[in-house]
Amino acid sequence: MTHHMPARRALIRLLGASCLALATGQAVRAEAPSFSASDMVAAERLREAGLASGLAYELVDSLVTEVGARPAGSLNDQRAVDWALDRLRRLGFSNVRAEPVPLRAWKRGEAHAHITAPYPHPLVMTALGNSVATPKEGLHAEIAYYPDLETLKADVSERARGRIVFIDQKTERSRDARGYGRAVAARIQGTAEAAKRGAIAVAIRSIGTDRDRLAHTGSTRYAEGLSKIPALAVSVPDADLIGRLTRYGQPIKMHLALQAEGGIAAVSHNVIAEIPGSELPDEVVLIGAHLDSWDLGPGALDDGAGVGIVTAAARLMLEAGLKPRRTVRVVLFANEENGFDGAIAYADKYKSQVHQFVGESDLGAGLVYRFQSRVRPEALPLIQQIAQPLAALGIALGSNEGSPGPDAALLMRRNAWPALELSQDGSDYFDWHHTPNDTLDKIDPAKLGQNVAAWAVMSWLAAQSPVAFGPMPTAAKP
Numbered sequence: 001m002t003h004h005m006p007a008r009r010a011l012i013r014l015l016g017a018s019c020l021a022l023a024t025g026q027a028v029r030a031e032a033p034s035f036s037a038s039d040m041v042a043a044e045r046l047r048e049a050g051l052a053s054g055l056a057y058e059l060v061d062s063l064v065t066e067v068g069a070r071p072a073g074s075l076n077d078q079r080a081v082d083w084a085l086d087r088l089r090r091l092g093f094s095n096v097r098a099e100p101v102p103l104r105a106w107k108r109g110e111a112h113a114h115i116t117a118p119y120p121h122p123l124v125m126t127a128l129g130n131s132v133a134t135p136k137e138g139l140h141a142e143i144a145y146y147p148d149l150e151t152l153k154a155d156v157s158e159r160a161r162g163r164i165v166f167i168d169q170k171t172e173r174s175r176d177a178r179g180y181g182r183a184v185a186a187r188i189q190g191t192a193e194a195a196k197r198g199a200i201a202v203a204i205r206s207i208g209t210d211r212d213r214l215a216h217t218g219s220t221r222y223a224e225g226l227s228k229i230p231a232l233a234v235s236v237p238d239a240d241l242i243g244r245l246t247r248y249g250q251p252i253k254m255h256l257a258l259q260a261e262g263g264i265a266a267v268s269h270n271v272i273a274e275i276p277g278s279e280l281p282d283e284v285v286l287i288g289a290h291l292d293s294w295d296l297g298p299g300a301l302d303d304g305a306g307v308g309i310v311t312a313a314a315r316l317m318l319e320a321g322l323k324p325r326r327t328v329r330v331v332l333f334a335n336e337e338n339g340f341d342g343a344i345a346y347a348d349k350y351k352s353q354v355h356q357f358v359g360e361s362d363l364g365a366g367l368v369y370r371f372q373s374r375v376r377p378e379a380l381p382l383i384q385q386i387a388q389p390l391a392a393l394g395i396a397l398g399s400n401e402g403s404p405g406p407d408a409a410l411l412m413r414r415n416a417w418p419a420l421e422l423s424q425d426g427s428d429y430f431d432w433h434h435t436p437n438d439t440l441d442k443i444d445p446a447k448l449g450q451n452v453a454a455w456a457v458m459s460w461l462a463a464q465s466p467v468a469f470g471p472m473p474t475a476a477k478p
């Protein structure tokens, strides 16, 4: 469903009604529950302070410069946890802590691939996360070309057997992550689909929207009972070449040598900081991001930006001396990229705690253009009121079928918690996502400020709401 945005007059009328009730002490009921006038004023002040705040950018700068790439389970991942604990304490948060998240780490090694026929051509490539190694001398075989994952899934022939499956799945550019959402199954499921058909390795076109000669990594999955085959992504221009070569009818052969190690026992941590609630401390407003990154770059956009945005948004409330009714909890999740171990650990540990909403900033550093919810119907009047101060940031109210970012979506599904979403413009995000090119220069500090303003307004008002956003009328599907 889609909410309609109430006219400004309607909002003034609602606020007026509740003020009148306070002033006269009468049991006058507004037609719908509403925020107090002072909470709305505080929200507007948070918005202006957020727009002027440079804290999110300072945090991303520090994280990508002082720590760098931080793949889950690595030494640098530990350094990132220490960095986050130190920053959150120094910013004045309460209950700052690191909660252990056991995981199986994966470590990249040397990797090379080239076309050997019809003529030698080096490929710009990268191993996919979780990939097994090739034998030391590498693998050499003919390519079985598929234009997309669906074609591979539909193939009942023996064409892939003994070959290197190539999936030329294209990623469409889109403002939301829709194009990526459609394409990414080729990376996640393509390996098992190729193994099922007897392939000895799988190579995919990078899941990305750029035309750069850079490969995009990301997680792939193996399936029980199927052989684990090496998996890699090639750059978009290299994929284009392979696609064109198929038109000329000669066999295309590939050699690949890839080293990697998986299943390494390691421990990472979810890093948590709070502003304790003044009236309902056991109810939690969860604003999250993930602290880990892929290893190829410093993860400025994915997800250094989100770490900066949600931390700075919560810090604005401290700076303003606000005492939220519910606890505002910043959660920096461990290992979003290669297994969601942090989100899974959090979901288990806190499953009996009431969450007012869960949300996550994890689509880079573009402007927020839409506010969406997934709350019980009784809370929708409050959602419409939260949308009012957001409108001045160029943010429109969307549907009540929002999706709150990857870790938060896992929490929402597992524990049937309500969720809020601030949709960012991700048009450029998948140009750089999971590549060495995910660097600080891609971030516009002014756009980060708009994000901080929006997260602060939304989190503050949700924490003040006279109405609980959950429980959800029906448990979400697992």
Ligand SMILES: [Zn+2]
Pocket (backbone or CB within 6 Å): 290, 302, 303, 336, 362
């Ligand atoms: Zn991310």
